[in-house]
Amino acid sequence: MTGSRMKAFALALAGGSMMALSACGGEADVAEAAPEGVIEGVTIENARMVLAPVEGNPAAIYFDFAYDGDRSFSLGRVEVEGAASAMMHQYGEYDFKVQMMEALPIPVTKGTKVEFKPGDLHVMAMEPSPDLKPGGTTKVTLTVSGGNKHIFDAEIRAAGEER
Secondary structure, X not given: OOHHHHHHHHHHHHXXXXXHHHHOOOOOOOOOOOOOOOOOOEEEEEEEEEOOOOOOOOEEEEEEEEEOOOOOEEEEEXXXXXXXXXXXXXXXXXXXXXXXXXXXXXXXXXXXXXXXXXXXXXXXXXXXXXXXXOOOEEEXXXXXXXXXXXXXXXXXXXXXXXX
């Protein structure tokens, strides 16, 4: 084939492909992905950060976590906007004393419900910024195995308010 015949053939082939696609009813169905920062099936309720009585001391974050999705994962890391660092804590016994310690990753499957509550599993926000004030909100980011993130707002409460 000559150069001009090859161009004509290529154009005809491309045009035919376009007509075939349009004859099938238009655009292909595309499954909608969850928005960035949302893990499909995760529900967070009652999220709140309780500031310490002494400014600069760690704040505690509590919330109710539920999962109704189909993929299993584990909760492993947490970040809190306005804090130098954050970690999941729980109470356990060590050396015959009950004390606070970093929590192990939490396995999550369909139907899992976890309460992050006072005296039990909770998030500690270390070195909270003085900009975090009662009545405001801060963003909490849970990172799960595989690297997906779920971001939610937590209401900021003063020390002494209902936890």
